[in-house]
Amino acid sequence: xxxxxxxxxxxxxxxxxxxxxxxxxxxxxxxxxxxxxxxxxxxxxxxxxxxxxxxxxxxxxxxxxxxxxxxxxxxxxxxxxxxxxxxxxxxxxxxxxxxxxxxxxxxxxxxxxxxxxxxxxxxxxxxxxxxxxxxxxxxxxxxxxxxxxxxxxxxxxxxxxxxxxxxxxxxxxxxxxxxxxxxxxxxxxxxxxxxxxxxxxxxxxxxxxxxxxxxxxxxxxxxxxxxxxxxxxxx
Amino acid sequence: xxxxxxxxxxxxxxxxxxxxxxxxxxxxxxxxxxxxxxxxxxxxxxxxxxxxxxxxxxxxxxxxxxxxxxxxxxxxxxxxxxxxxxxxxxxxxxxxxxxxxxxxxxxxxxxxxxxxxxxxxxxxxxxxxxxxxxxxxxxxxxxxxxxxxxxxxxxxxxxxxxxxxxxxxxxxxxxxxxxxxxxxxxxxxxxxxxxxxxxxxxxxxxxxxxx
Ligand code: B12
Numbered sequence: 001x002x003x004x005x006x007x008x009x010x011x012x013x014x015x016x017x018x019x020x021x022x023x024x025x026x027x028x029x030x031x032x033x034x035x036x037x038x039x040x041x042x043x044x045x046x047x048x049x050x051x052x053x054x055x056x057x058x059x060x061x062x063x064x065x066x067x068x069x070x071x072x073x074x075x076x077x078x079x080x081x082x083x084x085x086x087x088x089x090x091x092x093x094x095x096x097x098x099x100x101x102x103x104x105x106x107x108x109x110x111x112x113x114x115x116x117x118x119x120x121x122x123x124x125x126x127x128x129x130x131x132x133x134x135x136x137x138x139x140x141x142x143x144x145x146x147x148x149x150x151x152x153x154x155x156x157x158x159x160x161x162x163x164x165x166x167x168x169x170x171x172x173x174x175x176x177x178x179x180x181x182x183x184x185x186x187x188x189x190x191x192x193x194x195x196x197x198x199x200x201x202x203x204x205x206x207x208x209x210x211x212x213x214x215x216x217x218x219x220x221x222x223x224x225x226x227x228x229x230x231x232x233x234x235x
Numbered sequence: 236x237x238x239x240x241x242x243x244x245x246x247x248x249x250x251x252x253x254x255x256x257x258x259x260x261x262x263x264x265x266x267x268x269x270x271x272x273x274x275x276x277x278x279x280x281x282x283x284x285x286x287x288x289x290x291x292x293x294x295x296x297x298x299x300x301x302x303x304x305x306x307x308x309x310x311x312x313x314x315x316x317x318x319x320x321x322x323x324x325x326x327x328x329x330x331x332x333x334x335x336x337x338x339x340x341x342x343x344x345x346x347x348x349x350x351x352x353x354x355x356x357x358x359x360x361x362x363x364x365x366x367x368x369x370x371x372x373x374x375x376x377x378x379x380x381x382x383x384x385x386x387x388x389x390x391x392x393x394x395x396x397x398x399x400x401x402x403x404x405x406x407x408x409x410x411x412x413x414x415x416x417x418x419x420x421x422x423x424x425x426x427x428x429x430x431x432x433x434x435x436x437x438x439x440x441x442x443x444x445x446x
Contacts, residue, residue, distance in 0.1 A: 022293040029249070032295055106338070115345040116298050122338045164386040184360065186333025186387040219414070222431070224294070 001175045004139070007051040009098075009131045011124065013040060019126040021224035032120075039121050043102070043128075050099030051132045052179040057143065057201070058091050076169060080161030081198065085152060088200035092140045092151070095176040097194035098128045125193045133195055144201045152205040153213075154197035160218055162198075170196050238266055239275040242307065246279025247286075249296060251303040258307045268314040272351070276304050280350060284434040297434060298342060301349025308351055322353045324444040327369050328379030329357030330413075331390035336383035339413055339433075343379060346433040347440065363390070363397045370403045377440050380426075382413040391416070392424040408443045412436060 016036055017025045025033060043049060062069040063082045069075045070091065085091075102125040109118035137154055144151035157166040167187045174196075176182065181194050189196065200206075211229040214220055238261040245254045261271050283300045286292045326347055330340050337359045347354050357369060370378055378398075382388045391411050398404050408427040411420075412435075421429035428443055430436035 020293070020295060022295070027293065029296065032299075110337075110341045110345075115341060116295060116302065119295055119298055119338065119342060158384065158386075164384055167386070184333045184335060184387075186331075186384070186390060188334055188336070188384055188387055190335055192335055 001178070002055055003175070003178055004053040007053055007096075007132060007135050009049060009051050009128055009135070011040060011043065011128060011131060013037060015127050015131070016040070016124060018225060018227060019123040019130070020120065021123075035117070036120055036124075039117065039124055042105075043121075043124060046101075046105065048102040048105055048125075049128055050101060051096070051128070051135075052099065053094065053096040053132070053136055053139065054174055054176055054179045054181075055092050055094040055136070055140070056174045058093060058173060060088055060091060070173070072173075074169060074172065076162070076166055076198070078162045078166065080155055080159060081200075083161070084155060084206055085200035085202070087204050088152070088202040089149065090201040092143065092199040092201060093170055093173045093197075094136050094140070094154070094199065095171070095174050095179065095181050095189075095194065095196045096129075096132050096136055097179060097181050097189075097191050098125060098132060099180065099193075100191040102128070103192050129193050129195055133197065136197065137199065140199045140201070144205070147201070149201050149203060150205040152200035153207050154199050156195065156197045160216065167196060170198070238264055239271060242271060242275035243279040243282075246276060246300050246303055246307075247282045249299045249303060251299060251306060254303045254307050255310060258310045262310070262314070268311045269318070271307070272311055272315070276307055280304055280437075284438065287432075287434050294342070294433070298345060301346045303349075304351075305349040308349075312351075323351040324376040324440060325353045325355075325374060326377040326379060326440060327355040327357055327366075327373065327375050328381065329361035329366065330359040330381045330383075331387055331394060332360060332362055333390060334382050334384070334387035335359045336381075336413070339383065340379075340381040342433045343381070343412065343430070343436045346437050350437045350441075352437075352440065363394050366394050367397050367401045367403065370398060370407050371401065375407050376444050378407045378409050379436070379440075380409060380411045382411075382416060385415045388413070388415055388420070391426070395424055395426060410436065410439050410443070 022028050059071040061071050065082055066079050067075050067077055068081045106118045106122045141151045158164045181189055210227040214226040242257050245257055287297050344354050344356050380391045382391055410428040411426045412430045418429045428439040430439045
């Protein structure tokens with residue numbers, strides 16, 4: 001049950017606009033950008049990030065169009081995994097978090113009646129989770145290549161074709177409690193700034209861009225946080 | 236530009252550091268507080284809402300304009316209450332049981348307060364019984380329920396059912412929101428209103444109270 005503590009994350013101001021729902025930094029007023037800089041610095045100064053990853057590899061024994069079975073007899077339901085991970089031999093099951101400190105600070109801002117700082121810092125926390133997920137993908141790619149395989153991008157419960165109820169199953173397969181993550185009565189992860197995911201390991205694993213992932217999402221028409229494919233990238 | 240127009244502009248231009256002075260100047264020039272509110276602040280916020288919807292400004296900026304408006308309201312409210320002007324309305328809001336996401340709900344709270352509503356923030360992971368108790372014991376016009384995930388969303392419906400069971404269905408109007416919530420879901424579970432974002436939440440609360 002590998003657990004990685006103190007995963008190094010570097011956040012830059014250029015990464016922040018997406019999770020602030022503003023598209024590009026240029027769209028924000030200068031005073032907001034200054035505030036974002038200050039908050040980003042405070043993340044380091046106050047040690048608000050405690051990134052940790054817990055993962056476990058499981059062999060796949062059977063795949064049907066709406067079910068994927070693992071060696072220990074458990075199964076994931078929904079069509080997402082079988083349709084994307086046809087050639088996978090193993091699954092990496094991962095839970096990661098940036099810990100509770102950042103969100104406690106966000107709550108603090110709201111209590112002190114500084115909602116703008118709270119909102120911006122919350123967005124920075126989500127960007128940190130995105131970076132952590134990138135680290136996870138990198139890590140699993142290494143694991144895969146050491147076995148002569150490739151790794152897919154990550155798929156998460158809650159995406160179309162992989163019901164959120166599969167979170168309970170996922171949490172059976174990875175020691176999330178050891179990194180301080182648990183599910184609430186309704187299946188939400190605490191701390192909030194956490195992500196759970198499944199990565200396929202095998203020959204010819206598919207990868208996709210963030211924009212392609214956004215294209216598949218049911219909220220794509222209205223989401224303020226979506227990533228667009230740049231026109232030049234499609235030609 | 237007249238004083239009231241200047242105040243309206245200050246809201247639109249997010250001049251949070253100038254609004255207090257402008258409001259005081261207008262009062263000194265004997266502009267009635269209610270006129271500052273209804274012809275300065277409220278139209279200013281409505282322009283902000285339109286700009287947000289058109290993608291010209293973003294949520295952090297909307298929040299800053301609500302803050303600007305709140306500063307002005309803090310000056311006006313004592314005067315308005317002497318004149319027996321009722322508040323915009325009383326709202327209680329919380330994130331449902333098993334759901335600990337609070338940023339969306341907090342932003343809605345800030346926007347409602349910025350727009351002159353009295354808000355009771357019940358926090359996150361709120362038991363159905365607590366919502367029922369709050370509605371029973373307080374004189375509220377609106378109850379807001381928030382959820383982030385489809386797995387926590389059923390607790391919205393549970394809460395509405397519990398209110399009905401307690402005979403409180405008619406006592407309060409329920410508005411619902413959060414990432415996975417839609418108008419169709421709101422209709423299906425018998426909510427009185429749905430807000431896709433914090434601007435819509437304020438508009439919905441205002442409309443429901445007006446009708
Ligand atoms: C940022 C984000 C994250 C971040 C931060 C999460 C957090 N809680 O802090 C991270 C990366 C950590 C994350 C993780 C996950 N996420 Co996420 N996330 C989002 C995203 C992009 C934005 C959410 C957000 O913070 N918005 C900012 C606030 C300000 O907006 P808001 O909460 O929606 O509130 C506004 C409105 O909804 C409305 N509103 C809110 N409450 C109320 C109440 C009333 C009464 C009214 C009228 C209006 C109203 O007004 C608010 C202000 O404008 C959404 C997609 C989206 N477009 O919303 C997905 C989304 C919510 N996530 C999703 C999923 C699946 C997850 C995970 C389960 C994935 C996983 N397996 O790891 C986890 C769960 C995390 C957990 N703790 O359990 C799905 C949920 C789908 C579903 N089936 O429910 C979404 C919809 C994305 C998607 N389409 O796939 N997530």
